[in-house]
Amino acid sequence: MTTPKGPGRQPPRGKPQTPRVPTPGEILAAAQAAVVAAQAAAGDALDSAQSTATQAFDTAVRLPPASMQLAAQLPDLIGNLTTAVERLNSTIDRLDRTLTLAEPALVAYDKLLTRLESISAAGEDLISRLDKLPGASLLGRLTGITREQPEPEPPHPRPRRIK
Template sequence: MTTPKRAGRKGSTPKVPVGRVPSPSDILAAAQSAVETAQSAAVQALDAAQLTAGHAFDAAVRLPPASAQLAAQLPDLLENLSIAVDRLNSTIDRLDRTLALADPALAAYDRLLPRLEAMIGLGEDVFATLAKLPGVSLLGRRLTGRTPEPPPAPEPPKRGRRR
């Protein structure tokens, strides 16, 4: 049985499976969801501030000084929240433009990576085949002038202390 959505409730943000790189549309959807949530919080805070202001005049005599101080700071807090939402909107726009510019490069990388992986695999196969030929290691030493590295000395076995 499912629970019906309330009228003012938005759908949840799309979930990205673990191990998958989010696409530009996933990032944009998450950012837009964050903006909607911030705007919703700002509207709720503004409504609460208006309601508080209406009651503040009636209850000004009964308010403790700390509550009056908090009520006085509320307009500045709402202004700061509004500025933060505007900055978030501009950041989302900038991110959208950047991803649009980077999209052709990312597509080229996607086409190029399988080819590079195939080339690396081919190179490893060639080296493995050459290593099987007799005398190739000697030829490699003569061409490079390097001597083979001696294998590391085996570590002596650790003995436990006897009592």
């Protein structure tokens, strides 16, 4: 039969073992080792902080004058950008109000445009039917009123036969 902890483990036989209690010397040695490790970690952190501060100072000192000038102009640039965004918002609002007012005129224009297109199509249809009447082209030539005819496409050249 197997135990719940696995097939190779058997429950301990005999007396249960009591946990070992460290001696005062072992506790003192562990505390001293912890102090030494903490001091080393603090020293490393201090060295790292000094190195970072030195690099930051060197970088700040070595900044080119153009970069410092740009950094000095940054607040003015942000202020100008804010003003430009406010103007853009007011322009968008004005355009929205204008389009709202112009909407009825645009709807009327759409209706009128549809009617004009239908009248133009009817006129084209009338002219094409009048052109079909006998003698209409002669009357047009006599009066000098002719309808512009689209130029016919030139005939495609025939491919040459190879002999």
